[in-house]
Amino acid sequence: MNVFDFVIPDAVIDVAVLVLILLGAILCLSASVGLLRFRAVPSRLHAATKPQVLGLIFICLAIALSQRSVTGVLLGLALVAPVVLMQFATAPLSAHIVGRQAYRNGTSEERTLVVDELADSTQTPPGAG
Numbered sequence: 001m002n003v004f005d006f007v008i009p010d011a012v013i014d015v016a017v018l019v020l021i022l023l024g025a026i027l028c029l030s031a032s033v034g035l036l037r038f039r040a041v042p043s044r045l046h047a048a049t050k051p052q053v054l055g056l057i058f059i060c061l062a063i064a065l066s067q068r069s070v071t072g073v074l075l076g077l078a079l080v081a082p083v084v085l086m087q088f089a090t091a092p093l094s095a096h097i098v099g100r101q102a103y104r105n106g107t108s109e110e111r112t113l114v115v116d117e118l119a120d121s122t123q124t125p126p127g128a129g
Contacts, residue, residue, distance in 0.1 A: 013065060020062035027055030040109055041102040045095040053091050060084055 034047025060083060064076030102108045 010068070013068065017062045017066050020058045020065065024055040024058030024062065027051040027058065031055065040112055041099060041107060042112075045099050049091045049095045053087050056087055057084055 028051070031047050031050075031052035034051070035044055038044045038047055060080035064073055064080050067073050067076045099108070103110075
């Protein structure tokens with residue numbers, strides 16, 4: 001018997017998939033509630049990136065795990081891996097750009113900043129667009 005022919009019991013898969021989807025949905029819901037409830041830009045950016053990415057990872061794991069064999073799970077992981085990697089690459093980058101622009105526009109509350117590293121660079125550098 002090959003290890004790739006091993007079949008995971010359906011009840012175990014169903015419970016694991018349901019738990020992962022529930023955790024992912026709760027994290028995505030908390031991210032959307034944070035976007036609506038938080039007032040400061042850094043708090044909104046934190047709520048938009050951290051729980052949302054983790055929720056997406058849990059949902060993608062549930063998708064991969066919903067396949068019924070070890071081969072199917074490995075194939076599912078290979079299919080959702082680019083989605084997770086793109087999320088890892090784009091979420092921090094977009095949060096950084098939004099936060100920096102909010103600082104430049106003056107919409108972020110400067111009194112709440114602990115360290116202000118951008119105080120000397122309020123103007124757009126030449127060639128930045």
